[in-house]
Every structure is written in C-alpha cells, then in structure tokens.
Amino acid sequence: MDQLLQHFLNAMILGGTYALLGIGLTLIFGIMRVVNFTHGELYTFGAYMMFMFVMPLQTNFFLALLLAVMLGVALGALIEIMLLKPLRGADIDTTMLIMIGAWIAMQNMEQFVWSGIAKSINNPFPADPLVIGAVSVSWSRVFVFVVACALIAGTYALIQWTKLGKAMRATFQDTETAALMGVRINTVYIATFAIGSGLAAAAGALLGPIFVVYPTMGDMAALKSFAIVILGGLGSVGGATIGGFILAMMEELGAGYISSGYRDAMGFLLIIIILLFRPTGLFAQKERIG
Amino acid sequence: MLKVDGVTCAYGKVMAVRDLTMEVRQGELVTLIGANGAGKTTTLKAISGVLAPVEGRIEFEGEDITGASARTVLEKGIAHCPEGRRIFPYMTVRENLEMGCFLRNDAQAIAKDMEKIFERFPILHERRAQAAGTLSGGEQQMLAISRALMSRPRLILFDEPSLGLAPNLVEQTFDIVEQIRSDGVTVVMVEQNALAALELCDRSYVLESGEVTLSGTGNQLLKNKKVQQAYLGG
Ligand SMILES: Nc1ncnc2c1ncn2[C@@H]1O[C@H](COP(=O)(O)OP(=O)(O)OP(=O)(O)O)[C@@H](O)[C@H]1O
Ligand SMILES: [Mg+2]
Numbered sequence: 271m272d273q274l275l276q277h278f279l280n281a282m283i284l285g286g287t288y289a290l291l292g293i294g295l296t297l298i299f300g301i302m303r304v305v306n307f308t309h310g311e312l313y314t315f316g317a318y319m320m321f322m323f324v325m326p327l328q329t330n331f332f333l334a335l336l337l338a339v340m341l342g343v344a345l346g347a348l349i350e351i352m353l354l355k356p357l358r359g360a361d362i363d364t365t366m367l368i369m370i371g372a373w374i375a376m377q378n379m380e381q382f383v384w385s386g387i388a389k390s391i392n393n394p395f396p397a398d399p400l401v402i403g404a405v406s407v408s409w410s411r412v413f414v415f416v417v418a419c420a421l422i423a424g425t426y427a428l429i430q431w432t433k434l435g436k437a438m439r440a441t442f443q444d445t446e447t448a449a450l451m452g453v454r455i456n457t458v459y460i461a462t463f464a465i466g467s468g469l470a471a472a473a474g475a476l477l478g479p480i481f482v483v484y485p486t487m488g489d490m491a492a493l494k495s496f497a498i499v500i501l502g503g504l505g506s507v508g509g510a511t512i513g514g515f516i517l518a519m520m521e522e523l524g525a526g527y528i529s530s531g532y533r534d535a536m537g538f539l540l541i542i543i544i545l546l547f548r549p550t551g552l553f554a555q556k557e558r559i560g
Numbered sequence: 561m562l563k564v565d566g567v568t569c570a571y572g573k574v575m576a577v578r579d580l581t582m583e584v585r586q587g588e589l590v591t592l593i594g595a596n597g598a599g600k601t602t603t604l605k606a607i608s609g610v611l612a613p614v615e616g617r618i619e620f621e622g623e624d625i626t627g628a629s630a631r632t633v634l635e636k637g638i639a640h641c642p643e644g645r646r647i648f649p650y651m652t653v654r655e656n657l658e659m660g661c662f663l664r665n666d667a668q669a670i671a672k673d674m675e676k677i678f679e680r681f682p683i684l685h686e687r688r689a690q691a692a693g694t695l696s697g698g699e700q701q702m703l704a705i706s707r708a709l710m711s712r713p714r715l716i717l718f719d720e721p722s723l724g725l726a727p728n729l730v731e732q733t734f735d736i737v738e739q740i741r742s743d744g745v746t747v748v749m750v751e752q753n754a755l756a757a758l759e760l761c762d763r764s765y766v767l768e769s770g771e772v773t774l775s776g777t778g779n780q781l782l783k784n785k786k787v788q789q790a791y792l793g794g
Pocket of ligand 2 (some may be wrong): 600601645
C-alpha cells in the first residue's frame with residue numbers, strides 16, 4: 271500500500287512535466303496542423319540552457335529557469351518565422367520533412383556545442399527529502415511539480431481569458447472567419463509555436479536538474495509527447511493535461527511492478543492500445559483547444 | 561461609398577468572377593442575385609479581403625482597398641457576415657460577440673453595444689454562456705448577424721442570411737436586415753430567393769457565371785422578362 275502511494279506521488283510529479291510537453295505539442299498541432307518534430311529538441315534546449323546558466327555562468331537557479339523558458343519561447347518564434355512561415359500552404363509532407371531536418375540539425379548542433387557527455391546540474395534545494403507519513407519526495411521534485419502546475423494553469427488562463435487566447439481558439443475553429451474578425455493569423459501562428467516551444471523548454475529546464483542532460487534526451491521526450499497527444503485527442507489541451515498524468519502513472523506502475531526496464535515502453539504500449547480501441551483519443555468528443 | 565471596378569477573381573485556374581463592376585451608395589440596400597456558382601460569394605470575399613482579385617479595383621469611401629487584408633478592410637468599416645453563418649462553435653455566445661469587436665478597444669461602448677444586442681435578441685442573452693454550436697440554426701444566424709454588427713460597420717455584407725431557415729425565420733431575418741439599414745448601415749446582401757431580394761432592395765445586380773448581366777432597381781428587375789423567366793418562375 272505504501273509502495274503504491276509512493277508510485278502515485280512520483281507519477282503526479284512526473285505527470286506535471288509530461289503535461290507541459292503534451293500541451294505544447296497539441297496546441298501547435300491543433301492550431302497550425304503542423305506535426306512538430308522539433309518539440310523534443312526544444313525540451314533538450316531548455317535543459318542545456320539551464321545547464322549553461324547554472325553551471326558555467328553561475329546564474330541564480332530560479333533566474334536561470336526563467337531565462338531558459340524565455341529563450342525557448344524565442345527559439346520557437348524563430349523556427350516559426352524562418353521555417354514554417356515560408357511553408358504556409360505547402361502540403362503536410364513537405365512541412366514534416368523540413369521539421370524532421372530541423373530536428374536532426376538541432377540535435378547535432380547540441381552535440382557539437384556541448385559534446386555527447388551527459389551533464390548534471392546542481393540545484394539549491396535541501397538534500398533531505400520531504401517525508402509525509404510513509405512516502406517521501408525530494409524538494410527539487412516538489413519544486414518541479416509546483417512550477418509545472420503553475421505553467422499549466424497559466425496556459426489555461428491565457429487560452430481562456432486573454433485576447434490572444436481567444437484569437438487562438440477562433441483560429442483553431444475557423445481560420446478564415448477568424449481573419450474576417452480582424453485576427454492576424456500569422457501572429458497567432460507565431461505565438462502558438464512560441465508558447466508550445468516555451469512549454470517544452472520549460473519541461474526540459476525543470477527535469478534537467480533532476481536527471482542528466484545529453485543531446486539525444488529529447489527523442490524520448492518527443493515520443494512521449496506524441497503518445498500523450500494521441501491519448502488526449504489531437505488538439506485537446508485538457509486531454510493532453512490528463513494524458514500527461516496517465517502516461518506518468520503507467521510508467522510508474524510499469525517500472526514498479528513489471529520491471530524498471532519497461533518504463534519507457536509504456537508510452538508505446540499506450541499508443542498501441544489507444545489506436546486499437548479509440549483512435550480519436552480519449553477526449554475526442556470534448557471541446558478542443560481550451 | 562463602395563465602387564467595384566472591373567474585378568476578376570479566380571481560384572487557381574478556375575475563373576469565378578469576371579470583369580465585375582458595381583456601385584453601392586451610402587444608405588442603400590443592394591442585393592446580388594444569381595444561380596448557384598454564379599460568383600456571389602466570391603464577389604463578397606473580394607470586397608472583404610478574404611480573396612485578392614486578380615484584376616480590377618475596389619474602392620471604399622474613395623480609398624483603394626484592392627487586395628487589402630481582411631483586417632484592414634474591417635478597420636475601414638466593412639463587416640462581412642459569411643455564408644453558412646460560420647460562428648465559432650466551441651466559443652460561448654458572448655465570446656463570439658467579443659470576436660466581432662476584436663479590433664475595438666473602447667470597452668464601455670462595447671459593453672453598451674453588447675447590451676443593445678441582448679435587448680434586441682433576448683434569446684442570445686439567455687444563451688450567452690452556452691457554446692454557440694449548441695444554438696439552433698435561427699439563433700446561430702442571429703448570432704452571426706450580431707457578431708458582424710459588433711464591429712460597428714458602416715457597410716455590412718450579408719451572404720445568404722436566410723439560408724436553411726424556416727419560412728417565418730426567413731421573414732424575421734429580412735426584417736432584421738431592413739432594420740440594420742434603417743439604423744444607417746449600408747447593406748449589400750447576397751440572396752438566393754430572388755423575389756424577396758428584389759422586393760427588399762433599392763437596387764440589385766444579377767450575376768450569371770461570374771458576370772453581371774443585369775442591374776437596376778428592385779421594381780425594374782421585378783418587371784424584367786428575363787428575370788421573371790430565370791429567377792421568378794416565369
Ligand atoms: N474555394 C474554391 N476553390 C475552387 N473553386 C471555387 C472555390 N469557391 C468557389 N469556387 C468556384 O467559383 C465559382 C463561384 O462560386 P461562388 O461561391 O462565388 O458562387 P455563389 O454564387 O456564391 O454560389 P452559391 O449560391 O452556391 O453560394 C463556382 O464555380 C465555384 O465552384
Ligand atoms: Mg455563395
């Protein structure tokens with residue numbers, strides 16, 4: 271029983287960052303119809319930015335986190351303007367190939383700059399874990415969870431209540447009519463890609479100090495993001511949030527009760543099950559984007 | 561107020577509107593009639609900036625708006641209530657109205673306009689927090705019209721506002737359009753029902769495979785033999 275509780279706690283904490291990854295990817299797909307293969311690299315980028323600021327540059331940990339996320343947003347905007355904007359109206363195959371190319375290029379760039387050796391990042395949290403009854407969790411993981419939840423809530427608020435959020439939802443539901451209302455569709459696309467990228471970078475920057483940072487770390491993150499998005503239904507922010515927590519729970523249980531080697535297999539298992547029984551995702555009937 | 565001069569529009573290689581010339585004066589209610597595929601919707605799209613014409617010139621209040629973006633055209637004072645209503649189905653009724661005044665920043669005046677709309681259409685007030693996709697067809701049409709009004713346009717383009725509505729609602733829709741015009745908004749309306757369109761309008765243009773073949777006042781066209789044969793059932 272205590273063990274199950276511990277798994278549940280671990281899953282909640284990991285699920286927050288998974289949800290960030292899923293929301294970012296599903297926003298971009300839902301609004302722009304772009305399958306974003308650079309998503310995992312934005313995650314890696316966030317982690318390396320965290321490493322760069324905290325380790326060699328000795329920046330304050332929390333400031334470094336803020337900077338890493340902001341740079342992720344900026345890199346996302348840059349990718350959108352440089353790669354996707356010229357491809358507006360191109361067919362999906364072309365866009366996918368370009369994004370796959372960008373993924374490979376970015377990963378090699380990371381390897382070139384930071385080498386293939388895994389890096390670890392110091393964190394300022396007390397070494398003693400937080401103990402609640404029979405379960406315990408490190409303070410650094412509590413921090414990850416709190417920040418992830420705040421970012422999820424912030425993203426919801428943005429989509430639900432801000433003018434940009436309304437423009438994003440309108441664009442998602444009917445692009446031509448949104449343009450008739452005076453929405454600048456290009457701006458919405460840039461903002462969407464930047465926000466989605468920022469969320470991936472945030473996930474990387476949060477998990478970087480917990481695990482280690484290496485150039486191919488984003489591949490698994492990207493695959494898991496895809497699993498979450500398929501689980502939650504393409505374009506569903508609520509679905510991606512719940513999907514993130516479900517995947518984390520499955521990984522925890524798989525690793526805990528089957529074998530720790532099966533942890534990363536759980537995402538694929540989930541994709542297979544969902545595609546067999548409910549190919550539109552668990553939450554496909556619900557409102558999409560917000 | 562609006563001058564369309566020799567406008568040609570195409571979708572890829574398919575020519576949809578050819579050398580179309582029309583004029584709308586301040587305060588008029590002008591209708592476009594014609595069979596399916598005649599190019600009525602395309603004409604409205606060219607005016608509102610959804611589609612850039614291949615050739616020709618469009619002028620609004622003396623300013624050239626040819627090929628301008630939909631946003632720019634809206635800023636100049638032209639609202640387009642598109643074919644098939646096109647409300648945002650997952651947004652609430654209120655959010656749809658907010659999208660209608662997306663470019664406005666005068667919060668107090670917006671609140672007043674919203675109130676006026678809710679007074680005019682109490683059902684929209686009742687449903688204000690409901691997803692617009694759950695409204696009935698007639699309610700959705702009221703919402704689409706109201707959304708277009710929220711930008712405070714000086715010219716409003718209606719594309720078949722009566723499409724798919726029950727007869728009594730069709731009547732009601734035409735009443736609303738007339739009311740809008742008597743409130744001082746100039747109206748261009750596309751309408752399949754030629755008889756209603758000609759009775760309602762000041763002037764009308766008849767489109768046939770992308771070209772204007774006839775134009776005149778409603779009464780003139782109602783008496784025209786060709787119009788009677790082609791559009792009024794003999
Ligand atoms: N998006 C499009 N792509 C290609 N061709 C189009 C497109 N939209 C319209 N057309 C073609 O352009 C021509 C004019 O279409 P348009 O929609 O303007 O007609 P309409 O008069 O509004 O007809 P309806 O009464 O059916 O609404 C038609 O031949 C149509 O097939
Ligand atoms: Mg039409």
